Amino acid sequence: xxxxxxxxxxxxxxxxxxxxxxxxxxxxxxxxxxxxxxxxxxxxxxxxxxxxxxxxxxxxxxxxxxxxxxxxxxxxxxxxxxxxxxxxxxxxxxxxxxxxxxxxxxxxxxxxxxxxxxxxxxxxxxxxxxxxxxxxxxxxxxxxxxxx
Amino acid sequence: xxxxxxxxxxxxxxxxxxxxxxxxxxxxxxxxxxxxxxxxxxxxxxxxxxxxxxxxxxxxxxxxxxxxxxxxxxxxxxxxxxxxxxxxxxxxxxxxxxxxxxxxxxxxxxxxxxxxxxxxxxxxxxxxxxxxxxxxxxxxxxxxxxxxxxxxxxxxxxxxxxxxxxxxxxxxxxxxxxxxxxxxxxxxxxxxxxxxxxxxxxxxxxxxxxxxxxxxxxxxxxxxxxxxxxxxxxxxxxxxxxxxxxxxxxxxxxxxxxxxxxxxxxxxxxxxxxxxxxxxxxxxxxxxxxxxxxxxxxxxxxxxxxxxxxxxxxxxxxxxxxxxxxxxxxxxxxxxxxxxxxxxxxxxxxxx
Numbered sequence: 001x002x003x004x005x006x007x008x009x010x011x012x013x014x015x016x017x018x019x020x021x022x023x024x025x026x027x028x029x030x031x032x033x034x035x036x037x038x039x040x041x042x043x044x045x046x047x048x049x050x051x052x053x054x055x056x057x058x059x060x061x062x063x064x065x066x067x068x069x070x071x072x073x074x075x076x077x078x079x080x081x082x083x084x085x086x087x088x089x090x091x092x093x094x095x096x097x098x099x100x101x102x103x104x105x106x107x108x109x110x111x112x113x114x115x116x117x118x119x120x121x122x123x124x125x126x127x128x129x130x131x132x133x134x135x136x137x138x139x140x141x142x143x144x145x146x147x148x
Numbered sequence: 149x150x151x152x153x154x155x156x157x158x159x160x161x162x163x164x165x166x167x168x169x170x171x172x173x174x175x176x177x178x179x180x181x182x183x184x185x186x187x188x189x190x191x192x193x194x195x196x197x198x199x200x201x202x203x204x205x206x207x208x209x210x211x212x213x214x215x216x217x218x219x220x221x222x223x224x225x226x227x228x229x230x231x232x233x234x235x236x237x238x239x240x241x242x243x244x245x246x247x248x249x250x251x252x253x254x255x256x257x258x259x260x261x262x263x264x265x266x267x268x269x270x271x272x273x274x275x276x277x278x279x280x281x282x283x284x285x286x287x288x289x290x291x292x293x294x295x296x297x298x299x300x301x302x303x304x305x306x307x308x309x310x311x312x313x314x315x316x317x318x319x320x321x322x323x324x325x326x327x328x329x330x331x332x333x334x335x336x337x338x339x340x341x342x343x344x345x346x347x348x349x350x351x352x353x354x355x356x357x358x359x360x361x362x363x364x365x366x367x368x369x370x371x372x373x374x375x376x377x378x379x380x381x382x383x384x385x386x387x388x389x390x391x392x393x394x395x396x397x398x399x400x401x402x403x404x405x406x407x408x409x410x411x412x413x414x415x416x417x418x419x420x421x422x423x424x425x426x427x428x429x430x431x432x433x434x435x436x437x438x439x440x441x442x443x444x445x446x447x448x449x450x451x452x453x454x455x456x457x458x459x460x461x462x463x464x465x466x467x468x469x470x471x472x473x474x475x476x477x478x479x480x481x482x483x484x485x486x487x488x489x490x491x492x493x494x495x496x497x498x499x500x
Contacts, residue, residue, distance in 0.1 A: 038370065039319055039322070039323060039366060039367070039370050040363070040366050040367025040368075040369075040370040040371070041367075042367075044310055044311075044363065045310070045363070059309060061308060061309065061310055061311075061312075062310055062311045062312070062315060062363070064311070064312075064315050064319075065158065065288045065289030065312065065314075065315060066229065066230070066231070066289055066476065066477075067231060068476070069477070070477070084319075094233075129367070129370070129371060
């Protein structure tokens with residue numbers, strides 16, 4: 001698989017939903033997906049699309065204060081972690097991330113940059129705000145394709 | 149009834165002692181200093197800190213209240229929602245204390261504690277609110293609107309679809325390079341700014357329901373600051389704060405009208421925000437705010453909720469109460485609610 005980054009423009013909600021469906025179809029059970037990007041890039045919104053793609057109508061809200069939210073879906077549990085208030089991979093591990101991952105369909109970590117160094121199997125999707133910010137044009141880049 | 153309440157749902161260790169609705173002591177050991185250098189929380193450090201602190205905070209609360217452990221009629225603690233490890237410390241400690249002192253143990257929902265904070269007796273304040281009323285809880289972790297048709301009954305009317313109001317304050321504060329925790333710093337900066345000048349959006353301005361959304365506003369601030377690096381930070385703070393406050397007050401006022409309630413109880417840390425207090429004072433509602441010190445997370449509000457629970461439902465079965473587990477995710481309400489009276493204006497009418 002290519003390790004080159006490919007940037008996908010996400011001009012609207014439908015494009016984000018389509019990317020979420022493709023992501024869910026491509027990622028195996030137990031996968032770890034790290035979402036990066038600045039404040040307001042659309043990370044939490046993308047997790048809502050992932051939940052939809054897994055068949056859950058859950059109102060996905062920001063887990064910044066709670067740190068972890070879990071959503072049951074027909075395809076298995078979606079674990080939504082937010083490391084915004086955390087520092088470092090050790091803090092994430094202290095949440096029981098490894099254990100949660102094993103039984104989850106998909107574990108998504110916002111602000112999870114710290115995990116990338118020692119999680120070679122992690123998938124990394126970088127979201128950004130680009131283009132004309134007034135129309136909230138967003139984009140996503142697969143930073144690294146896991147070698148399996 | 150003399151009750152000791154413990155809250156360790158997030159970063160602060162809170163212990164309070166109340167007699168009925170009178171707060172005798174309310175001690176909060178904040179971990180802000182511990183976490184500030186790293187600009188965030190280490191969950192394990194938070195749990196360890198609760199564990200290291202709780203003994204001293206309980207002792208301090210009992211001393212300030214002038215009571216002994218064996219004087220207590222009940223011991224209460226938050227069971228959820230919150231950080232799992234942090235909740236376990238307060239809950240486990242309270243159970244142990246209750247067991248050892250042969251005192252009834254009362255597990256409490258954190259949000260019910262926030263509502264109960266408004267029941268505290270406070271010199272110079274009017275009588276506490278009596279249901280039915282509408283209740284807005286706005287804090288770092290929660291922004292939710294409940295209808296309370298009778299004491300102890302909560303119907304969810306609406307809530308944030310993305311970020312909590314306090315969380316939005318903290319994140320925009322970071323965009324403005326203000327120190328952690330950013331909410332109070334942002335409010336202070338906003339005091340120096342003009343809220344009427346910048347083109348920031350009004351969240352959910354055209355909705356017919358009673359929800360909130362602060363994520364798009366946060367994005368708009370980020371984009372605005374990127375495009376206008378020389379903009380007045382005070383004006384950005386003031387405009388952002390005005391948008392959040394207006395959204396909270398407008399939706400709550402509209403919901404009160406739709407549900408036929410003339411009283412609004414506001415709880416949670418954001419209730420301490422001065423701009424919000426001023427906007428609420430101008431609203432056509434009887435507004436009840438928690439006394440100073442009881443708005444943010446604390447133990448006294450948990451004790452007050454326990455007193456209320458015993459008043460309504462009696463002392464819970466001790467064996468069942470001691471078996472209650474920490475619940476990091478725990479809804480308070482019975483579920484989505486509609487205006488109950490068919491004669492009441494429907495939500496979309498109220499929006500017009």
